[in-house]
Structure formats: structure tokens, C-alpha cells
């Protein structure tokens with residue numbers, strides 16, 4: 073499989089020029105304590121429309137927690153999240169649901185609804201949240217499944233799909249809600265190496281379509297070409313952020329490049345970076 | 350003895366009517382237990398701490414007190430005064446023994462059913478609930494559309510177990526004068542001065558009702574099985590008949606995996 077990553081559209085879309093002043097998403101000084109431990113310590117980041125950023129860092133650094141705080145699945149203790157300038161902090165439950173609807177989330181272990189076919193996994197939120205009629209929702213679901221190359225698997229249940237197919241269904245499910253941006257938490261790390269490529273291809277397609285993304289991943293070869301910025305997180309703090317070309321340069325001696333060198337070393341037994349693309 | 354002809358044929362009819370009453374008692378109590386147990390299970394898995402505490406108090410109340418004591422407690426403590434009140438102000442007559450029995454058995458079953466559904470909900474990955482929230486479902490919407498359809502399926506075998514226990518517990522309702530199987534059998538015994546044949550008959554009727562209910566629930570289980578899961582998949586659903594022998598109500602679904610509580 074060949075991913076032509078260099079052809080990906082320029083990161084900042086044309087439409088964003090009018091609204092330059094206000095980022096699409098802004099996480100402002102987020103702190104979170106879990107189990108008596110400070111997991112996120114005053115973390116801020118922002119995404120402009122069409123921007124793609126990668127979050128990396130050692131295990132337990134708080135990456136997943138940060139995504140859940142941004143999504144208000146796990147509301148932050150301190151700090152706030154702004155989507156299109158709208159604060160999420162003091163929203164009512166129903167407004168929070170509407171807020172979440174505008175942000176797609178992809179999980180490491182897919183979290184498909186086991187009792188529904190691939191098609192209904194994609195259709196159910198259209199029906200129950202967006203109140204679309206059944207037929208319209210299902211037609212829309214088929215479109216989204218087609219985009220991820222799974223129209224022939226629409227009637228299968230999650231337990232009948234491979235990991236890569238499950239993750240593609242979960243991407244279709246999130247995209248059907250027409251989110252303004254996507255949060256992806258290690259979308260390929262639960263997959264066998266031979267299934268990673270098909271999911272990365274779908275993510276590259278999203279990038280090509282100009283989707284705004286914040287992604288946790290250690291798929292570094294993939295990272296470089298798709299992103300505007302790498303954010304390195306450790307112990308609940310952002311320790312480095314910047315241009316991937318700069319941060320990943322072995323000469324730079326950045327924390328990021330040291331971390332990546334270690335990752336490559338560790339994983340080279342299973343696959344050489346890039347051999348799946 | 351004027352309420353029945355002392356022929357065995359009409360005795361059989363009379364007992365059949367009692368069987369009908371037992372079935373009504375069980376169906377009513379199972380249903381009430383479901384209505385009470387489901388929300389309590391959801392609270393225990395997804396709810397705030399204070400509400401979880403209240404549910405725990407409820408569950409321990411009904412678990413810690415024998416059903417016989419509960420029956421008298423509700424009969425004299427709640428339903429007798431209630432009947433007196435209703436009769437006085439509205440002239441309404443209620444079937445006091447039946448209502449007291451159904452309510453007591455139902456509320457007690459609710460405590461046990463909450464633990465069945467709690468186990469079933471815990472065996473679902475918390476991730477599916479989060480995924481539903483992330484798509485814009487409200488918490489109630491996620492429960493109703495995503496969690497319940499799966500938890501109910503998973504709970505069927507344990508529910509079959511609860512049915513068989515409740516059915517046998519229902520025999521105790523005769524102490525309140527509910528005219529179900531057991532009280533009618535006792536009257537027959539007194540009338541015909543035959544013990545063993547009538548108790549064999551009672552045993553047979555209970556056995557048959559147990560068999561019928563479990564058979565029906567197994568059918569339901571097979572019908573609602575999710576393709577790829579269950580017998581040919583990775584998740585193991587306990588068979589209904591695996592549990593018939595154990596007269597113990599499951600505290601937790603044996604499939605349950607520990608899942609972190611949402612913050």
C-alpha cells in the first residue's frame with residue numbers, strides 16, 4: 073500500500089483566512105487530578121481550522137486524559153475548552169452533548185457498539201441524536217462506509233470484523249456526524265502491523281479533505297508528512313512543541329527526537345518504520 | 350367446605366386457577382423487579398456517589414431480611430393501613446394479599462435484579478458508553494440506546510435463574526392468604542386428608558413452571574444472540590441450565606471484568 077503523504081493538502085485551509093483571529097479549538101490551562109494524582113498540569117493548546125497536530129510522549133504522560141478533557145468526557149478540574157470561541161465549561165448537560173457532537177473521537181480500542189451492524193453503528197447517532205429518519209440515516213451511513221472502503225461489510229457485526237475494519241467503521245461513525253474536528257487516540261496501536269496501513273490510509277484521506285485533527289500516535293513516519301506541529305507531553309505537561317521537521321531532526325537533540333529514536337529502536341524488531349506504507 | 354365441590358375434577362380446576370395466580374404473581378414481581386432493578390443497576394455503574402450509596406442501602410435491606418419477614422412487614426406496615434385508607438376515602442377495595450405479595454416479592458427481586466444488570470453492564474466496556482457520549486448522546490440516551498440493549502441480552506441467563514428462584518419463593522406468599530398454588534394445595538390436603546399426592550402435584554406444577562420459563566428464556570436468548578458473539582465468539586454467555594443447580598442469586602455476572610468508574 074502506498075500512502076502519498078506528500079500530496080496532502082496544505083495544512084491551513086483557505087477558508088480559515090477569514091477567521092484567523094480565533095482558533096477552532098482552544099484548550100486553555102487545563103488541569104486534571106485523578107485518583108489523587110495530578111495527571112494534567114496547566115496544559116494549553118489550540119488548533120486552527122484545518123490544522124493537524126500530533127501529541128506524543130511516554131506512556132502515562134496524560135495524552136488520553138487530555139483528549140478526554142478536551143472532549144468533556146472527563147471534564148477538566150481547572151481550565152476551559154473553547155470551540156469556535158464558545159466556552160464549554162459551564163454548559164448544561166444538553167449543551168455539552170451538542171458540543172461533543174461537533175468533535176469526533178476515535179479510540180484506541182474502537183468502541184463499536186457490539187449489538188449493531190456496521191451500518192447501524194454509523195446510523196444510530198444520526199437517528200437518535202440528529203433525529204434523522206431511519207432510511208436517510210442508513211443511506212448516509214452507507215456513504216460514510218463507502219468512503220472507508222467498507223460498503224461490502226455494512227451488514228456485519230463488530231465481532232465479525234477485523235481490527236482494521238472496526239477502526240474504519242468507527243471513523244465512518246464519527247465522520248457521519250460532520251464534526252468540526254477529530255480527536256484520535258492511538259487509532260492504530262491496537263492493530264496487527266499488517267492492518268495499520270489501511271487505517272492510516274483512511275486518516276490520510278481525512279487529512280486530504282482538510283479535516284482538523286489532534287492525534288495521539290507513535291506512527292512517526294506517518295506523523296511527519298501529515299502534521300503542522302508535534303506536541304510532546306510528559307508527566308502531564310507539554311514539554312516541547314513545534315515543527316516536525318525541526319523536532320524530529322536527530323541533530324536537534326530535542327526531547328522529541330530522543331524519544332522517537334528510542335521508539336524506533338524498540339519497534340524495529342517488529343517492523344522497520346515505513347515498511348507498511 | 351362450600352367453596353368447592355369435593356370431587357377431584359373441580360379440585361383440579363381450583364388448583365389450576367391457583368397456578369394462574371402464581372404465574373400472575375411471578376410475572377408481576379419479575380416485571381416490578383425489572384422496573385426497579387434496571388435504574389438501580391445503571392446508577393450503580395454510571396451514577397454519582399450519593400445515589401450509589403442509596404442503592405446500596407436498598408439492596409442490603411432486601412438482601413439482609415428474610416422474604417417471610419418482608420412479607421409480614423409490608424402487609425401489616427404498608428398495605429393494611431393503605432387498604433383501610435383507600436376504603437375509607439375512596440371506597441376502593443383491593444386484593445390485599447395479592448398486592449402485598451406481588452409488591453414485596455417484586456421489590457426484593459428488584460434488589461437481586463439490580464445486581465444482575467449491574468454485572469451485565471460492567472461486562473460491557475465502559476468504552477461503548479464513552480463512545481456514545483462522544484457522538485453527542487446524552488447520558489440517558491447512551492444508556493437506553495447502547496447499554497441497555499446489550500445488558501438485557503447478557504442478563505437473560507441470570508434472569509432465568511432469578512425466575513426459578515422467585516417462582517419457588519412465591520410459595521411463601523400463602524402466609525398472607527394469597528390464593529396461589531401452595532395455599533390451595535394446603536386446603537386440598539385438609540379437605541381430602543391426603544398429603545403426599547397433593548404435595549407431589551404441587552412439586553410437579555412448580556417443576557413444570559420452572560422448566561417452561563427457562564425454556565422460553567433460552568429461546569429468547571438464542572433469538573437475540575448477536576452474530577459473532579456468544580457460542581462462536583469470544584464472549585462467553587453462561588447457559589441458563591448451568592445455573593439451575595445453584596440456588597444462589599448471582600451477586601455479579603461471572604463475565605464481569607473490573608472497569609474503572611467514571612470520574
Ligand SMILES: Nc1ncnc2c1ncn2[C@@H]1O[C@H](COP(=O)(O)OP(=O)(O)OP(=O)(O)O)[C@@H](O)[C@H]1O
Pocket residue numbers: 106107111129130131132133134135136137138609612
Ligand atoms: N480514572 C483514573 N483514575 C486514576 N488514575 C488514572 C485514571 N485514568 C488515568 N489515570 C492515570 O493517569 C495517567 C495518565 O494516563 P493517560 O492514559 O492519560 O496517559 P497516556 O499518555 O495516554 O498513556 P498511554 O501512552 O499509555 O496511553 C496514568 O498514570 C494513569 O494511571
Ligand SMILES: [Mg+2]
Pocket residue numbers: 135136137257258
Ligand atoms: Mg493513552
